[in-house]
Amino acid sequence: MSAPDRPGLHATRLSPVVLGAAVLALLTMALVSVLVGAADLSPGPVLAELADGLPGVTIDSGLDARASAILWQLRLPRIVLGAIVGASLSVAGAAYQGVFRNPLADPYLLGAAAGAGLAATLVITLDPSVLPTAVTVPLAAFVGSLAGVALAVLVGRTAGGGGTAGLVLAGVAIASFLTAIQTFVQQRNADTLAEVYTWILGRLTTAGWSEVVQVLVPAAGSIAVIWLHRRTLDVLSVGEDEAATLGVDARGARIAVVVAASLATAAAVAVSGLIGFVGIVVPHVIRLTVGASYRIVLPLSVVVGAAFMIGADLLARTIVSPAELPIGVVTAFIGAPFFAILLRRNRQGVTM
Amino acid sequence: MTAPSTPRVLAATAVLALTLAGCASDDGADDTASPTSAATTTATTSSDASPATPTTSPTPSPATTDDDQSGDAFPVTVTDTSGAEVMLDAAPTAIVSLSPTATESLFAIGAGDQVTAVDQYSYYPEEAPVTDLDAFTPNVEAIADYDPDLVIAQDAGLVDQLAELDIPLLVQSAPATFDDAYAQIDQLGVVTGQVDGAEDVVAGMRSDIDKLVADVPDASGQTYFHELDSTLYTATGDTFVGEVYGLFGLENVADAVEDPAGGYPQLSPEYVVDANPDWIFLADASFGESAETVAQRPGWDTIDAVADGRVVPLPEDIPSRWGPRVVDFVQVVADALGGAG
Numbered sequence: 059m060s061a062p063d064r065p066g067l068h069a070t071r072l073s074p075v076v077l078g079a080a081v082l083a084l085l086t087m088a089l090v091s092v093l094v095g096a097a098d099l100s101p102g103p104v105l106a107e108l109a110d111g112l113p114g115v116t117i118d119s120g121l122d123a124r125a126s127a128i129l130w131q132l133r134l135p136r137i138v139l140g141a142i143v144g145a146s147l148s149v150a151g152a153a154y155q156g157v158f159r160n161p162l163a164d165p166y167l168l169g170a171a172a173g174a175g176l177a178a179t180l181v182i183t184l185d186p187s188v189l190p191t192a193v194t195v196p197l198a199a200f201v202g203s204l205a206g207v208a209l210a211v212l213v214g215r216t217a218g219g220g221g222t223a224g225l226v227l228a229g230v231a232i233a234s235f236l237t238a239i240q241t242f243v244q245q246r247n248a249d250t251l252a253e254v255y256t257w258i259l260g261r262l263t264t265a266g267w268s269e270v271v272q273v274l275v276p277a278a279g280s281i282a283v284i285w286l287h288r289r290t291l292d293v294l295s296v297g298e299d300e301a302a303t304l305g306v307d308a309r310g311a312r313i314a315v316v317v318a319a320s321l322a323t324a325a326a327v328a329v330s331g332l333i334g335f336v337g338i339v340v341p342h343v344i345r346l347t348v349g350a351s352y353r354i355v356l357p358l359s360v361v362v363g364a365a366f367m368i369g370a371d372l373l374a375r376t377i378v379s380p381a382e383l384p385i386g387v388v389t390a391f392i393g394a395p396f397f398a399i400l401l402r403r404n405r406q407g408v409t410m
Numbered sequence: 411m412t413a414p415s416t417p418r419v420l421a422a423t424a425v426l427a428l429t430l431a432g433c434a435s436d437d438g439a440d441d442t443a444s445p446t447s448a449a450t451t452t453a454t455t456s457s458d459a460s461p462a463t464p465t466t467s468p469t470p471s472p473a474t475t476d477d478d479q480s481g482d483a484f485p486v487t488v489t490d491t492s493g494a495e496v497m498l499d500a501a502p503t504a505i506v507s508l509s510p511t512a513t514e515s516l517f518a519i520g521a522g523d524q525v526t527a528v529d530q531y532s533y534y535p536e537e538a539p540v541t542d543l544d545a546f547t548p549n550v551e552a553i554a555d556y557d558p559d560l561v562i563a564q565d566a567g568l569v570d571q572l573a574e575l576d577i578p579l580l581v582q583s584a585p586a587t588f589d590d591a592y593a594q595i596d597q598l599g600v601v602t603g604q605v606d607g608a609e610d611v612v613a614g615m616r617s618d619i620d621k622l623v624a625d626v627p628d629a630s631g632q633t634y635f636h637e638l639d640s641t642l643y644t645a646t647g648d649t650f651v652g653e654v655y656g657l658f659g660l661e662n663v664a665d666a667v668e669d670p671a672g673g674y675p676q677l678s679p680e681y682v683v684d685a686n687p688d689w690i691f692l693a694d695a696s697f698g699e700s701a702e703t704v705a706q707r708p709g710w711d712t713i714d715a716v717a718d719g720r721v722v723p724l725p726e727d728i729p730s731r732w733g734p735r736v737v738d739f740v741q742v743v744a745d746a747l748g749g750a751g
Contacts, residue, residue: 097684124683124712131708132680248546256641256676263641263679266708380681381667
């Protein structure tokens with residue numbers, strides 16, 4: 059199937075039908091997720107309990123206190139958290155791909171994952187008894203993620219060259235360096251291997267709604283900033299020099315978008331560990347199926363990223379229920395083949 | 411300048427490769443030892459050591475030692491838990507133990523004098539010659555430095571390298587049952603020439619455990635969750651840990667897991683809350699978890715164990731070892747169950 063058959067690929071406006079379909083898919087995924095879980099809650103009472111939670115509605119769902127706690131304090135916040143994390147990583151991935159004009163760019167390109175991994179590992183291994191890791195790990199991961207990116211930017215700058223290639227290479231170097239330290243620390247503290255490993259593969263664990271609140275503000279703020287730069291990202295995709303001739307401040311826009319995307323990534327990593335593949339696959343799927351303009355890619359990344367993450371987590375917590383799979387395993391295992399099929403059907407390749 | 415440095419790089423790579431090869435079969439999940447509070451643990455536990463842990467007898471007289479270690483017993487051949495046959499021509503006098511459990515057993519059965527070096531987590535009993543040897547990423551050169559005539563480890567990762575050096579390796583990995591654990595202690599007795607000491611230790615353990623269990627009302631029908639870490643890794647009833655709780659009739663909430671990941675699955679928080687265990691045992695108490703932190707988890711306050719104060723912090727290390735101090739573990743569980751009854 060070649061490009062001319064699909065005129066939509068060159069569209070710059072997001073059709074309300076496509077957006078509506080995506081939102082419907084997201085809502086369906088969320089509904090299925092809320093009804094299915096390791097705890098065997100019957101669908102009827104769950105729906106009644108949810109309706110009871112709506113303002114102005116009072117229904118006796120018949121759920122006991124424990125079932126109600128499972129629904130409101132464990133299952134629902136986890137679904138909402140998954141949605142925010144999925145949206146953040148997808149938008150951050152899309153933004154990185156645009157800024158660096160590199161289809162392989164993902165939210166972890168500039169050392170965000172390695173920085174967060176090192177910081178989380180240090181906290182898990184060195185500081186077991188002062189504060190529970192549930193408190194310290196998210197904070198450490200958030201700071202570590204931003205520190206990793208800052209280090210890469212710093213090295214990339216001093217390495218000279220204003221272009222993005224130097225920055226990307228610096229990111230690779232920083233990531234390798236930080237990962238080496240992380241691996242060393244992990245090996246020296248083999249007693250916490252399982253915990254570190256769990257964190258690295260990603261897991262949507264919640265302590266009620268507190269993580270949702272923590273992640274919501276940075277995620278929403280960052281996505282808004284990236285959305286404001288949607289036209290600049292479209293122009294940048296043609297090339298930085300071309301953008302300059304069109305009067306776009308490529309440098310300023312690049313900094314704003316990288317900062318926003320890194321913040322969104324750090325917020326996501328802090329609450330869910332390192333969930334791979336979402337940031338790379340979701341934006342590309344949208345480009346391949348709907349259109350490459352950032353006016354399409356960004357809003358759909360929010361919706362599709364959220365739906366994809368909720369779906370992946372649904373599988374992660376049900377396939378081996380009542381045990382759990384690391385969600386990173388699911389995102390890659392399901393996402394990669396799907397992505398490969400899509401690429402095969404679009405022989406013209408990836409358009410940025 | 412590049413040419414002269416190449417051999418050095420190659421040498422370094424070779425050493426690295428050796429090290430990596432040695433850690434290929436690390437597990438990590440079966441030992442939750444933490445080096446930070448080693449001294450405190452050792453001090454407190456040794457002061458109230460249970461009767462089953464005989465204090466290491468003073469150095470035996472030379473005559474006794476000769477009597478123990480010569481005679482018809484050696485050479486001996488045993489089959490270790492990796493299935494390998496291990497043959498010893500004479501009683502070892504320079505044992506390197508990379509297994510904290512084996513270290514505890516060796517000292518308990520009276521073979522402590524035959525131990526030259528133990529790994530960094532083998533800090534019990536106090537007399538154990540702790541070194542910085544790392545059982546998880548063992549370095550065969552560092553081990554060989556102690557010139558051992560027997561190495562004891564929890565996995566067979568080192569087997570080929572030690573074979574090159576003609577150093578016998580005895581593998582004793584985590585057992586599934588009490589009988590397996592007792593068999594390991596007896597086996598240590600055989601390979602060290604301390605058969606009688608080992609039999610005494612095992613007999614003591616058996617009678618102490620029987621007594622502890624008999625003194626507590628049967629807990630059949632009650633359920634428990636054994637927490638390995640705050641990400642809800644647990645041990646099922648089919649593991650050695652599960653055997654301990656099984657003594658009292660307790661049922662493991664993780665036993666419903668269809669694919670229990672070798673006995674150590676990671677559970678969904680939703681599942682644990684829904685399963686509503688009567689007891690929660692915290693093997694991660696030394697990592698900052700407590701009845702208070704558990705009660706703060708979302709939804710966990712609805713669990714009977716939390717609401718009724720049946721969250722039991724476990725002492726460090728003991729639940730992850732299967733030597734003579736298993737009695738201490740049984741004691742903690744018995745105390746908790748007895749206190750509630």
